[in-house]
Amino acid sequence: MTLMDVLDKNLIKIPLAGETKSEIIEELVDVLVSHRAQLNREEILSAVLAREALGSTGLSDGVAIPHAKTTAISSVSLVIGIAGKPVDFDAQDGKGSQFFFLVVAPENEASAHIEVLASIARATSSAPFRRLLSAARTTEEVMELFID
């Protein structure tokens, strides 16, 4: 499984409105639950925040991959959000984060979960790709960057 298998146009938000780490995480979770009515917002948010409390998922080069496994979801899900300007996410390089990939997975799909995370890490390691992502203004443009 890769991020292509879980990429969903309805689960992309651009631009994100949040200006703090907690606002961004809540906004990403809200995108997910607004399109999957059966999901429990608080359980998912709690799982993501619990993981974040162990150490920031803000990486370098503006990329953050908040993630969690929880019984509150039945399949690996991905929400992509792009902030209009960098947000302090306690990133490894001390810089602001702009590209957010929220991955929430059920507890019994560990293999699929790590493959999606690794796929995101590989895709976003390319500087030209991040520049294109930064220039995207619509969900369609983000989708196009991943597909063909």
Place this chain on the structure above:
Amino acid sequence: MSDAFKNLLVYLDGSEESVTAAMAAIVLAKQLDATVTAMYVVNTRALQDLVKARIFLDIEEQEYRRDIEGDAQRYLNHVQRLGEQKAVPVIPVKASGTVHTEVRSYVQKNHVDILVLGGISEIHSRRDELLSETDRMMRTASCPVLVVRDSDSVWDMFEAVPDAM
């Protein structure tokens, strides 16, 4: 010709599609009087990449590794039981490393005749780094590859095979 396609390998990754592929392999093995090997590869390469990229903490890496080891055993046991149900012995193989490399190597070393896969990605990207492990296996295997797609018909075929006495 009578010795053709006697050694089938099905790759399991915990997905429903891979279990369906295993059922198809069992049906095929029954008809061809072939043997089925079910292989699960613990993707330690992806785990290491995630730790290196600092997406995973050490404690997460250990926890996920345990989870995946457990998944591997559970799915291998499940497919073995499916085989027993149809009197088709299934040999379980658990490996670890880079998934498509381990599978490719097993195919070559064990003279596998057909690699049976499920769950090829429906969306194709030009970006090679987005290729899934199953896509890579399909592209790099040195033997014929059977991609199983229609799960309903596979279920019907599986059910049509008489159960073991």
